[in-house]
Amino acid sequence: MFADTNHDFGMVARGSKVQYRFKFKNIYEEAAHVSNVRSSCSCTTPEVTKTDLKTWETSEVVANFNTNAFTGPHTATITVTFDKPFAGEVQLHVGGNIRTDVMLQPGQVELGSVDAGQGSEKKIALTHSGRSDWTISDVRSANTNFEVEVNETQRTASSVGYELIVRLKPTAPVGYIDDQLFLVTNDSAAPQIPIEVEGQVVAAVDVRPQSLSLGALSPGQTVTKNIVIISKRPFKVLDVEGGENVSCKLPAESRERQIIPLTFTAGTEPGRMTKKIRIKTDLGDNAVPDITCQATIVDPQSPATASGPGGTSTANRDRGSITAGFHDK
Numbered sequence: 001m002f003a004d005t006n007h008d009f010g011m012v013a014r015g016s017k018v019q020y021r022f023k024f025k026n027i028y029e030e031a032a033h034v035s036n037v038r039s040s041c042s043c044t045t046p047e048v049t050k051t052d053l054k055t056w057e058t059s060e061v062v063a064n065f066n067t068n069a070f071t072g073p074h075t076a077t078i079t080v081t082f083d084k085p086f087a088g089e090v091q092l093h094v095g096g097n098i099r100t101d102v103m104l105q106p107g108q109v110e111l112g113s114v115d116a117g118q119g120s121e122k123k124i125a126l127t128h129s130g131r132s133d134w135t136i137s138d139v140r141s142a143n144t145n146f147e148v149e150v151n152e153t154q155r156t157a158s159s160v161g162y163e164l165i166v167r168l169k170p171t172a173p174v175g176y177i178d179d180q181l182f183l184v185t186n187d188s189a190a191p192q193i194p195i196e197v198e199g200q201v202v203a204a205v206d207v208r209p210q211s212l213s214l215g216a217l218s219p220g221q222t223v224t225k226n227i228v229i230i231s232k233r234p235f236k237v238l239d240v241e242g243g244e245n246v247s248c249k250l251p252a253e254s255r256e257r258q259i260i261p262l263t264f265t266a267g268t269e270p271g272r273m274t275k276k277i278r279i280k281t282d283l284g285d286n287a288v289p290d291i292t293c294q295a296t297i298v299d300p301q302s303p304a305t306a307s308g309p310g311g312t313s314t315a316n317r318d319r320g321s322i323t324a325g326f327h328d329k
Contacts, residue, residue: 001090003023005022005091010192011190023058031053032084033051035083038079043069046078078092078094110199117284134185136162148167148181149165150162182195205232205235214264226259228258229279240280242277244265245267246264
């Protein structure tokens with residue numbers, strides 16, 4: 001059921017937020033239930049994100065390393081107890097070394113909720129004690145949406161202080177952020193210090209709908225659909241990009257709610273057509289999610305569009321339903 005059962009936190013700073021998520025899945029036809037989870041050491045606090053799982057549903061056992069209350073090397077065994085679909089236990093093992101010479105305040109970079117296209121900036125203080133020549137030489141991350149500025153704030157015979165300014169770029173995509181920064185130091189015994197970064201980039205606007213299905217169209221047929229965009233503050237629509245098949249009349253005023261009529265003109269070649277429509281506003285380049293528009297161009301001479309009973313072709317019947325349009329509610 002578990003993807004892995006062991007994790008080494010390595011060398012971590014005192015006061016930092018350190019956790020690992022053991023993912024597991026219910027592989028049985030019957031429902032599974034976690035009845036209890038406990039740790040052999042108070043240096044690690046476990047919790048389960050979801051205790052009741054149907055077939056193939058997933059959950060996580062989150063192991064939180066208590067770096068505020070403990071220092072030095074510590075290990076813990078986390079016992080996960082199941083009572084459904086039958087009684088059983090799984091043991092998970094974690095360990096790490098909490099450094100006494102490095103202190104973070106706060107213990108992680110908490111970005112919070114960030115509107116798309118706006119970016120964010122947070123500061124974190126780091127103190128190293130015991131060496132006057134200790135330095136941070138680099139900051140690394142697999143997430144390219146971070147920029148980190150490192151400023152030395154103090155250096156004495158017994159301690160060194162730094163201020164880290166962590167910036168989330170305005171181009172960061174919508175979604176959850178659960179990443180790490182790694183501080184590269186000149187300490188050969190522990191050359192890297194991990195720092196957790198958490199947050200969420202939320203769409204600054206609500207777009208309805210985000211996907212348009214136009215059905216079957218004849219070559220050259222036009223269809224108009226309304227796109228509704230709702231924002232927290234007034235905004236202006238600057239441009240709509242969708243190629244030569246898409247046109248619209250831009251609203252002139254700046255409002256919190258904009259209705260944009262998009263007119264789609266079918267091409268001359270039969271087949272399926274998919275368009276990405278990008279709406280640009282003064283809220284930022286990535287504030288409005290792209291809209292997907294799909295249609296099937298049919299050949300009027302094909303059997304699929306032949307006249308049905310009463311002499312009305314399938315294409316004409318479809319056209320009547322398509323042009324009914326999207327009504328904003």
